[in-house]
Amino acid sequence: MADKKKTRNMFKVCRSISFILILFSTYSCNSPQQENTTEALTTEANPSSYHEVSVDYASQFRIIYKEGYKIVEVLQPYPGAKKSLRYLLLPKDMAVPENTEADAVVRIPVREMVSFSTTHIPALEMLGAAEVLSGFPGTDLISSAGMRRRINEGEVQDLGAANGINIEKLMELSPDLVMAYGMGPQDKSLRSLERTHIPVVLNADFLEQSPLGRAEWIKFTAAFLNKEKEADSVFSYIRDRYESLAALTSDVSERPSVFSGVVYNGTWFMPGGKSWASVFFADAGGKYLWSDNGEAGSLQLSFEAVFNKAHKADYWIGAANYPSLQALEEADSRYRQFAAWQQSNVYTYTAREGETGGNEYLELGYSRPDIVLADLIRILHPTLLPDYKLYFYEKLP
Numbered sequence: 001m002a003d004k005k006k007t008r009n010m011f012k013v014c015r016s017i018s019f020i021l022i023l024f025s026t027y028s029c030n031s032p033q034q035e036n037t038t039e040a041l042t043t044e045a046n047p048s049s050y051h052e053v054s055v056d057y058a059s060q061f062r063i064i065y066k067e068g069y070k071i072v073e074v075l076q077p078y079p080g081a082k083k084s085l086r087y088l089l090l091p092k093d094m095a096v097p098e099n100t101e102a103d104a105v106v107r108i109p110v111r112e113m114v115s116f117s118t119t120h121i122p123a124l125e126m127l128g129a130a131e132v133l134s135g136f137p138g139t140d141l142i143s144s145a146g147m148r149r150r151i152n153e154g155e156v157q158d159l160g161a162a163n164g165i166n167i168e169k170l171m172e173l174s175p176d177l178v179m180a181y182g183m184g185p186q187d188k189s190l191r192s193l194e195r196t197h198i199p200v201v202l203n204a205d206f207l208e209q210s211p212l213g214r215a216e217w218i219k220f221t222a223a224f225l226n227k228e229k230e231a232d233s234v235f236s237y238i239r240d241r242y243e244s245l246a247a248l249t250s251d252v253s254e255r256p257s258v259f260s261g262v263v264y265n266g267t268w269f270m271p272g273g274k275s276w277a278s279v280f281f282a283d284a285g286g287k288y289l290w291s292d293n294g295e296a297g298s299l300q301l302s303f304e305a306v307f308n309k310a311h312k313a314d315y316w317i318g319a320a321n322y323p324s325l326q327a328l329e330e331a332d333s334r335y336r337q338f339a340a341w342q343q344s345n346v347y348t349y350t351a352r353e354g355e356t357g358g359n360e361y362l363e364l365g366y367s368r369p370d371i372v373l374a375d376l377i378r379i380l381h382p383t384l385l386p387d388y389k390l391y392f393y394e395k396l397p
Contacts, residue, residue, distance in 0.1 A: 051229035057239075058216040060204050063223050069094060071102070072223050077202040078182040087201055089223060104199040106177055109226040114159065114170060116180040116189070118142055118358065120203055122367035123221040126234045132225065135159045135173050143354030143363050163189050171196050177224060179203050209296045210279050211369030212239055218367065241370040242283075245377060248384045249285030256380050258286040259310035259340075260318035263332055268306045270299040277318070280369070284376035285384075289313060303334060315380065316340035317393070321350040321359065325396045344395065347379060351394040361392040 052065050064071040070089040077085045088102035096105060114135040115121065121144055124130050130146055139151045139158040150156045157173060160166040170178075170193075178200045182190050193200050201224070205217040215238055222231035258281050261270045271277035272295030273288070281288040289310055293299065310316075316338060322328045325346060328335045335341055349361035365372050375393045378385045 050226065051232065053219050053222070053228045053232050055216060055219060057210060057212040058205075058208055058220075059213060060207050061217070061220050063219070066097075069097070070108075070223055071100075072201075072220065074202055074204050076207055077204050078184050079207065080184070085202060087199075104201060106199045106201065106224060108224055110176040110224045112173070112175045113177040113179055113224075114173065114175045116178070117203070118363040119205065119366050120179055120221065121147055122364045123218040123231075126218060126367065127222055127225060127227045127230050129225050129227060131155070134175055135170060137161055137165050140356040141358045141363075142356075143352070143358030143360040145354070148355055165189060165192060167192055167196060170198070174198070177201060179221070181206065205366065209274060209276055211276050211283075211366075211372070212242060214276060214366050215239075215242075215369050238368060238370050242373055245370060245373045246283040249283065249377060249381060252285045252381060252384075255285055255287040256314035257289055257310075257312075258315045258317055258380070259289050259306065259313050260316070261306075262320045262322075262328075263303055268301045268303055270301055270306065272297050272299050280372060280376055281317070283373055284380050286315070286376070286380045303332075307334070307337065310340075311337060312339050314340065314345060316346045317376070317379065319346050319348050319396070321348050322396065323350070328396070346396045347393045348396060349392045349394075351390060351392055365392055 050065060050070065053063065055062055060076050061072065061074050064073070068091065072087045072089060073084050074087075075084045085103045086101065088096065088100060088105045089108045090096065090105060092107050110132060112134045113132050115124075115133060116137060118141050121133065121142060124133055125144060125146060130150065133147065133150070133156055135157045136142065137159045138161055139156060142148060142151065142156075147156065151158075157169060159169055175198060178193060178196075178198055180190060180193070180200055180202055181204065182202050190200065190202075203217065203220065205214050205220070208214040208217070216235055218235055219228060219231045222228045259270070260277060260281075261268055270290055271288075273291045273293030274296040275298075278288050278291055282291065290299065319328060322331065325336075325341060325344065328341065328346065340346055349365065350359065352360035354360065361372075371391050374385060374388055375390050378388045378390055379393060
């Protein structure tokens with residue numbers, strides 16, 4: 001039994017590290033200049049006019065409101081993309097406007113959709129539209145208690161692995177929309193969807209470089225559901241709370257030093273100095289040791305390079321999801337040479353798991369940066385939030 005538990009824990013560690021590589025490996029984005037995200041809407045042409053939203057923090061999408069319909073544009077749909085993607089959002093009974101180019105036509109409001117990422121799920125739940133999700137590849141990864149109930153009741157179908165999705169089952173579901181993410185034009189999981197003739201929309205929230213920018217993608221999802229008003233309200237709350245928390249650390253005189261990441265296949269993956277992780281550490285009142293680096297994505301470093309710079313660091317935050325200091329040491333005995341390890345100042349985001357092992361941080365954390373920031377402030381400056389209890393993070397025993 002002990003061996004099985006150890007094997008399961010190591011599988012979870014490897015799965016977490018693999019996901020970290022995707023999340024840290026965002027790319028520096030030379031996307032088109034963000035334009036005004038709204039255009040005038042003629043209410044006479046659409047009696048039930050849309051609630052127009054502006055996009056103020058996210059840099060990778062925009063929404064244009066036309067006479068009775070919308071255009072959603074993803075400016076950089078995947079890392080290194082040279083061309084944006086445009087999605088035409090039309091009411092069910094509206095003809096496609098003349099001289100309008102689009103990469104996909106989606107009939108709105110979407111009543112049924114399939115998603116490819118757990119990070120898309122919180123938006124549906126916060127918008128009061130959890131019932132829209134009908135299929136997901138690898139449902140064991142989902143941590144949300146409410147969504148797990150829907151899975152157990154057969155309302156959300158498991159479509160296999162994301163890189164080997166069950167196309168026949170997807171076609172049987174016949175959703176209005178597949179919300180996916182892509183790593184490039186040769187992405188096999190996306191190419192396999194071409195023959196379904198189901199509209200596929202790429203959600204590129206993972207390419208955002210700021211916590212609030214990523215959270216604002218709730219407005220992207222909302223546009224397909226005609227729930228922009230709800231999205232405005234939810235995001236405003238998250239933004240205001242995040243900014244009020246960040247204000248707590250604006251004048252701190254001492255900023256504890258921080259580093260992150262772990263070794264994977266001989267390489268230490270560290271968030272770049274312009275990444276969302278770096279922004280989090282700065283807003284939490286920390287001194288991120290790689291903050292002077294100009295990369296927005298992941299740095300690939302040797303153990304020696306990290307040790308030389310971080311061996312005396314105060315905190316090690318984001319050590320994959322190893323369950324203990326001992327497990328870290330067993331993975332690589334050199335980890336114990338860090339002062340943070342020796343002083344038990346190592347934290348992971350493993351405090352909350354779903355019933356089938358899904359990590360709640362990897363699902364909800366990117367939609368709720370205010371909670372992540374509160375956690376980090378409590379770790380780095382506990383006197384600023386004396387009564388707050390950590391939500392996502394926990395100290396390794």
